[in-house]
Amino acid sequence: xxxxxxxxxxxxxxxLLGLGAFVWTLRKGMYDDxxxxxxxxxxxxxxxxxxxxxxxx
Amino acid sequence: MSLAPARFxxxxxxxxxxxxxxxxxxxxxxxxxxxxxxPGVHCAGCISKIEQDLTRMDGVNxxxxxxxxxxxxxxxxxxxxxxxxxxxxxxxGYEAHEMDAGTISMTETEKQGRxxxxxxxxxxxxxxxxxxxxxxxxxxxxxxxxxLFHLISALIAIPTVAFAGQxxxxxxxxxxxxxxxxxxxxxxxAIILTLFISLYESLLSGAHAYFEAVVMLIFFLLVGRxxxxxxxxxxxxxxxxxxxxxxxxxxxxxxxxESTVDVTDLTVGDVVLVRPGGRVPVDGEVVAGQSEIxxxxxxxxxxxxxxxxxxxxxxxxxxLTGPLQVRVAAAGKDSSLHRMADLVANAESARTRYTxxxxxxxxxYAPTIPILSLAAFLVWYWISxxxxxxxxxxxxxxxxxxxxxxxxxxxxxVVTSASGKLFRKGLLIxxxxxxxxxxxxxxxxxxxxxxxxxxxxxPTNLDQHQGEASRVALAxxxxxxxxxxxxxARALRDRGVEPAPxxxxxxxxxxxxxxxxxxxxxxxxxxxxxxxxxxxxxxxYLAIGEETxxxxxxxxxxxxxxxxxxxxxxxxxxxxxxxxxVPAAVRDLATRLGIAxxxxxxxxxxxxxxxxxxxxxxHKVLMVGDGxxxxxALSAAHVxxxxxxxxxxxxxxxxxxxxxxxxxxxxxxxxxxxxxxxRIRENLxxxxxxxxxxxxxxxxxxxxxxWAAFVMSISSxxxxxxxxxxx
Numbered sequence: 001x002x003x004x005x006x007x008x009x010x011x012x013x014x015x016l017l018g019l020g021a022f023v024w025t026l027r028k029g030m031y032d033d034x035x036x037x038x039x040x041x042x043x044x045x046x047x048x049x050x051x052x053x054x055x056x057x
Numbered sequence: 058m059s060l061a062p063a064r065f066x067x068x069x070x071x072x073x074x075x076x077x078x079x080x081x082x083x084x085x086x087x088x089x090x091x092x093x094x095x096p097g098v099h100c101a102g103c104i105s106k107i108e109q110d111l112t113r114m115d116g117v118n119x120x121x122x123x124x125x126x127x128x129x130x131x132x133x134x135x136x137x138x139x140x141x142x143x144x145x146x147x148x149x150g151y152e153a154h155e156m157d158a159g160t161i162s163m164t165e166t167e168k169q170g171r172x173x174x175x176x177x178x179x180x181x182x183x184x185x186x187x188x189x190x191x192x193x194x195x196x197x198x199x200x201x202x203x204x205l206f207h208l209i210s211a212l213i214a215i216p217t218v219a220f221a222g223q224x225x226x227x228x229x230x231x232x233x234x235x236x237x238x239x240x241x242x243x244x245x246x247a248i249i250l251t252l253f254i255s256l257y258e259s260l261l262s263g264a265h266a267y268f269e270a271v272v273m274l275i276f277f278l279l280v281g282r283x284x285x286x287x288x289x290x291x292x293x294x295x296x297x298x299x300x301x302x303x304x305x306x307x308x309x310x311x312x313x314x315e316s317t318v319d320v321t322d323l324t325v326g327d328v329v330l331v332r333p334g335g336r337v338p339v340d341g342e343v344v345a346g347q348s349e350i351x352x353x354x355x356x357x358x359x360x361x362x363x364x365x366x367x368x369x370x371x372x373x374x375x376x377l378t379g380p381l382q383v384r385v386a387a388a389g390k391d392s393s394l395h396r397m398a399d400l401v402a403n404a405e406s407a408r409t410r411y412t413x414x415x416x417x418x419x420x421x422y423a424p425t426i427p428i429l430s431l432a433a434f435l436v437w438y439w440i441s442x443x444x445x446x447x448x449x450x451x452x453x454x455x456x457x458x459x460x461x462x463x464x465x466x467x468x469x470x471v472v473t474s475a476s477g478k479l480f481r482k483g484l485l486i487x488x489x490x491x492x493x494x495x496x497x498x499x500x501x502x503x504x505x506x507x508x509x510x511x512x513x514x515x516p517t518n519l520d521q522h523q524g525e526a527s528r529v530a531l532a533x534x535x536x537x538x539x540x541x542x543x544x545x546a547r548a549l550r551d552r553g554v555e556p557a558p559x560x561x562x563x564x565x566x567x568x569x570x571x572x573x574x575x576x577x578x579x580x581x582x583x584x585x586x587x588x589x590x591x592x593x594x595x596x597x598y599l600a601i602g603e604e605t606x607x608x609x610x611x612x613x614x615x616x617x618x619x620x621x622x623x624x625x626x627x628x629x630x631x632x633x634x635x636x637x638x639v640p641a642a643v644r645d646l647a648t649r650l651g652i653a654x655x656x657x658x659x660x661x662x663x664x665x666x667x668x669x670x671x672x673x674x675x676h677k678v679l680m681v682g683d684g685x686x687x688x689x690a691l692s693a694a695h696v697x698x699x700x701x702x703x704x705x706x707x708x709x710x711x712x713x714x715x716x717x718x719x720x721x722x723x724x725x726x727x728x729x730x731x732x733x734x735x736r737i738r739e740n741l742x743x744x745x746x747x748x749x750x751x752x753x754x755x756x757x758x759x760x761x762x763x764w765a766a767f768v769m770s771i772s773s774x775x776x777x778x779x780x781x782x783x784x
Contacts, residue, residue: 004202004205008209011186011189012186012209012213015182015185015186018182019178019179019182022178022182023175023178026171026174026175026178031174032123032125032167033123033124033125033126034125035124035125036104036122036123036124036125039100039101039104039124040101040104041101042101043101043104043105045105045109
């Protein structure tokens with residue numbers, strides 16, 4: 001059972017990591033337009049070069 | 058909350074007063090974010106087409122289309138107005154409406170949504186982690202291991218509850234202070250009590266702790282809240298924004314000088330100038346000038362009315378062709394616009410507050426939660442001969458199991474699903490209870506002008522006029538902003554007609570346009586003025602020399618109008634047509650659409666009265682209308698719909714707004730509302746049945762944390778799936 005000493009903090013750490021990722025996506029507004037995002041992937045404008053970075057983002 | 062849109066105003070002027078101030082305050086902004094509603098977008102092609110085109114437009118920094126909200130946000134330099142963007146979208150083939158950027162309320166709504174979503178996320182992650190530990194306990198962890206797991210769970214659960222549970226605690230506290238009892242009271246009570254008992258049990262190495270159940274309860278309830286919030290926020294922002302602001306100003310003439318004043322500063326006897334295209338700000342009498350007046354918004358009449366000195370005009374009418382000087386007979390509170398606003402206010406107060414099915418369910422259910430668990434506590438305390446710990450444990454188990462997890466999701470899940478589907482079809486639900494009310498409707502009343510018809514005339518006999526006549530007509534009609542002339546010009550241009558080189562074109566306000574073509578006098582306008590014989594139908598007359606021609610017009614049907622009437626009749630609804638227009642025009646349209654029951658020349662009060670009579674007979678009425686003359690009826694009806702092209706007063710008074718030109722979503726909405734209400738009922742029964750089964754188990758003391766988690770997740774998921782079944 002000594003393994004718990006490592007596994008429990010590890011699971012808590014991973015959980016927090018997931019939460020952190022969620023907070024980041026929320027702050028970046030990634031849930032503002034789910035329909036649009038699923039359609040934008042079909043846009044072939046930036047297939048050969050990345051989209052120029054918008055200074056505001 | 059300050060976000061709620063003003064529920065009514067039949068008086069755009071009164072409504073716009075604060076808006077005018079806001080407009081003035083916003084004016085000097087160096088660049089602005091414009092918001093435009095584009096109901097027609099639906100695919101990746103639309104996104105790239107619109108965004109690329111607008112980015113190329115001068116003065117536009119960037120444009121981004123939100124497909125979920127069907128809303129385009131444009132970052133533009135000063136000098137670019139929403140109208141320019143709308144015109145550009147129009148050329149691309151997209152219908153667009155200006156939105157009031159009310160940037161403050163917009164960010165406020167967004168902030169609230171993100172705040173709720175954050176709490177959903179935090180409780181979701183906490184739930185998963187606690188569940189991992191709980192599975193180990195359920196699988197048979199014993200002794201110190203179990204206690205350790207319980208304590209770690211407590212360590213996660215307590216801060217989570219403190220953060221994610223705030224919306225419930227806040228509401229419960231507010232209700233408690235006001236002496237009311239709502240659903241959040243028992244929920245908060247259950248959450249806090251369960252948390253404390255579980256902590257106490259864990260410290261005493263007890264067998265059962267309900268940490269995962271508490272966090273799960275919060276998670277599912279928050280999901281329900283969030284759905285509910287989103288449905289309302291989308292509707293609220295979109296309804297607010299469609300407002301085309303009208304600034305309540307008038308041009309007063311003082312000894313020949315013009316000065317712009319607030320409508321409220323006008324007094325009886327003042328003379329105001331109304332330019333062509335402007336709205337008459339007051340009731341009064343024309344003292345100088347000749348023109349034609351569009352009264353369609355006030356009365357529903359399609360045809361413009363001739364106006365000359367001595368004629369009466371009312372506030373809200375639109376001056377079409379020539380400048381008019383109007384002596385004020387009544388302004389502000391006494392004007393006909395304001396009287397209409399009073400009628401709306403009366404109709405509003407007569408409409409009783411609607412109690413939703415969710416509220417009724419909650420009211421019936423809320424008291425049972427604490428009562429049941431208190432009963433469980435007392436009975437077990439007595440049976441066990443004073444075992445406080447056992448009695449408390451059972452009380453907590455029944456408390457957490459009776460907590461209305463699925464009940465919180467039952468209604469919002471269905472409403473979200475239904476309003477999302479209707480939004481995609483082009484109907485926006487402004488009021489959360491509208492869907493339920495719509496399901497009860499058995500009679501549908503339509504307005505004519507602007508609702509069943511587009512409110513714009515279209516030429517009907519262009520094929521009879523080829524060559525010379527059509528080219529001269531185009532040249533003359535392009536010189537006027539009269540609706541018939543504008544419609545004629547547009548139709549001729551669409552046919553590829555080139556204007557003839559007519560010289561010396563002048564507009565005679567109230568009569569028509571004349572000019573010289575190949576040495577002959579050419580006139581387009583009223584029959585007597587051009588020297589033609591008047592026909593029985595709406596027409597514009599053209600004379601070239603002695604030769605006369607008549608261009609006849611008919612009001613265009615709104616697309617989908619015939620289908621909607623048929624579909625509603627097929628659904629067994631009584632369909633009526635009540636219009637302010639003349640009997641001939643109303644009869645004609647009624648026969649074309651197959652509406653047997655029609656009424657013409659109805660005053661606003663009569664429309665509202667017709668609805669009140671139907672309500673008195675026990676009918677529930679859906680009113681579909683767009684004009685100022687409909688606002689009273691719209692607010693008196695059980696539920697109301699107006700097209701996006703309607704006057705903002707009418708839109709404000711109605712519960713749903715049609716976003717596109719199509720009328721067909723009305724029939725879809727009526728059908729969908731019925732299925733939605735049925736799904737809501739099913740969901741409430743479903744969550745009730747889970748309780749009927751599991752509450753006895755809890756009361757008899759057999760419930761374990763595993764049971765509680767199982768019941769909660771199963772009932773919540775089944776309720777959500779049932780909502781998604783909605784077609």
